[in-house]
Amino acid sequence: MENGIPDKIVVAVDTIILAMGQSGLEVMLVKLKNKPYENCWALPGSVVGVFESLEETAKRILVKRVGDSRLHLEQLYCFGNPNRDARGRSISVAYFVLLSNKEKVNSHLTEQYLDMKWFNVNNLPEMAFDHREIVKVAMEKLAYKLDEIEIIRPLLPTKFTLSELQRVYEILSGKKIDKRNFIKKVKNDEMVVPTMEMKTGEAYRPAKLFRFK
Amino acid sequence: MENGIPDKIVVAVDTIILAMGQSGLEVMLVKLKNKPYENCWALPGSVVGVFESLEETAKRILVKRVGDSRLHLEQLYCFGNPNRDARGRSISVAYFVLLSNKEKVNSHLTEQYLDMKWFNVNNLPEMAFDHREIVKVAMEKLAYKLDEIEIIRPLLPTKFTLSELQRVYEILSGKKIDKRNFIKKVKNDEMVVPTMEMKTGEAYRPAKLFRFK
Incomplete structure (x- = not known):
């Protein structure tokens, strides 16, 4: 920081992990632990490692959250509004993935988060950052790509x-x-x-x- | 830098500025001035300012290159392979824009670049970074979105x-x-x-x- 101006932009990857549930299409959210977003729900994410490609970061998150890195990941969009993160300037490259079976997810809570839950995409809780918008953009993209077999097949x-x-x-x-x-x-x-x-x-x-x- | 490991990732925006020319679809390239990419061709780009959104950076580049910021800009993809930039770790958020009239472009060379030229997208010179791949991805996206009026109209x-x-x-x-x-x-x-x-x-x-x- 120099005169209150951050001298770097943090690059993060956030993942929109989707699966069919009883209620329809559901997205996996995690409850954050640290201030200023304590107890807020968010998409699972991570800062990009110095030697990682963006896709490698997304796969690392997937392995941690669903225990599988062989899933079809697709880059959604890069979100970079200057005020999207109260902690400082950051951009988020969002990736989405569709799971074939939510019940098979080999997931576990790590020390990083307070809780983890599936929410219907049409009934989301209050979310940290611009993650609500990210889910909205993901839904628009899915509707647009509806005729691609990679989108439909896993569901x-x-x-x-x-x-x-x-x-x-x-x-x-x-x-x-x-x-x-x-x-x-x-x-x-x-x-x-x-x-x-x-x-x-x-x-x-x-x-x-x-x-x- | 710490033990040769860069401690930050530079965030840049690169623009794929396209227009119809005599030879077909053409893209605007600039010749770089500074080492290690001296004399290499590249897409016009800029590092993202601390207070700028990604789209604002793209508009700033457009104003400098074609003298118009009211054009329909679309985010293409975020490129982030760790070895894409020999100067250090960087990611590039690419935006594309289609111009209706190449001849009307109010462009001028700035101190930043050695030269500026239009190239047919199927006959590109050697290019710096992963910019050749970025143009290829842009062409795939255009072919995919061929039925959207925003893509066809300006051409x-x-x-x-x-x-x-x-x-x-x-x-x-x-x-x-x-x-x-x-x-x-x-x-x-x-x-x-x-x-x-x-x-x-x-x-x-x-x-x-x-x-x-």
């Missing part, structure tokens, strides 16, 4: 019904979709192929199971 | 023929497009509307002029 089991696929589209786009139009679209896109199996054992009549091409 | 005059529109699509996608399919697509997308005018005075038969909706 469904290996075999799924068209109703299950439609639900994922509706959750990511935030819009109700007409069933007949959806089936037409799925056929046109040739993204999925039918299997020989049916989904049974539920309160509905049996439905054909599909898989991604 | 055409107010009124244009369908052949001119097709040429822009071909240049941005890097692919030859079948004329009949293109006309079908244009009609489906409802992105353009016909005007009452015709383009004449060239070696071809007169063609209908269109404008964006």
Whole structure:
């Protein structure tokens, strides 16, 4: 610091870890320990190491939070408003990742945070920094990239019904979709192929199971 | 520096300034003055000021290079490989902008650079840092966003023929497009509307002029 002016910008990576839960699409948040953000919820993040690429930092966070570094990570955006961090000037390069199974997450609380929880993306708590905005930008990007298989694939089991696929589209786009139009679209896109199996054992009549091409 | 390990990461913004030229899509490059990149070509850039947002830095560069800050800027990606800059650890947040008229650019050489030139994006010189890769990523993004009007609009005059529109699509996608399919697509997308005018005075038969909706 020189005359109160910070002479460097801290570079951080924050991760938006998403998975399907009972309530719909959920994001993993951590409760911060240190002032001035004590008890605030935030995205899991870290300062970038001097010898790390940005993606390596994101993978390091992932290993710590979900015990897996082989997931499909994608850079979302770089956030750099001068007042985004009350502790000093920082920028955050945000990465998002979609998990196929929240329950399998091999996660544990470390000394770094007070708590860790999944929140529905439409029902977030008060959050530190600009992390609420970061989640919003992630949702916009997901809606925009809805037709990319890398976005959809992790959110469904290996075999799924068209109703299950439609639900994922509706959750990511935030819009109700007409069933007949959806089936037409799925056929046109040739993204999925039918299997020989049916989904049974539920309160509905049996439905054909599909898989991604 | 401490034991040869840099204790901070420099945050820079680099701009990919694009315009249509005689040769197709062209990018503005500057020739660097200082070692170790003396005489190397690079994208115009700047270190982010302590009180500036990333977008403000990008606008500052634009004003200096093209004399206009009201252009549609878009963040491309944040590049952060540890070895991308021989002078020390730095990250670059890249922004791209599409100019409607290269000839109108009110540009001038400043003491910062040795030279400034437009290069066809498919015929770039040797470039400093990872700037060649940055241009490549920008081209991929443009091809991906080809159907967004903000991408296409600046590259055409107010009124244009369908052949001119097709040429822009071909240049941005890097692919030859079948004329009949293109006309079908244009009609489906409802992105353009016909005007009452015709383009004449060239070696071809007169063609209908269109404008964006």
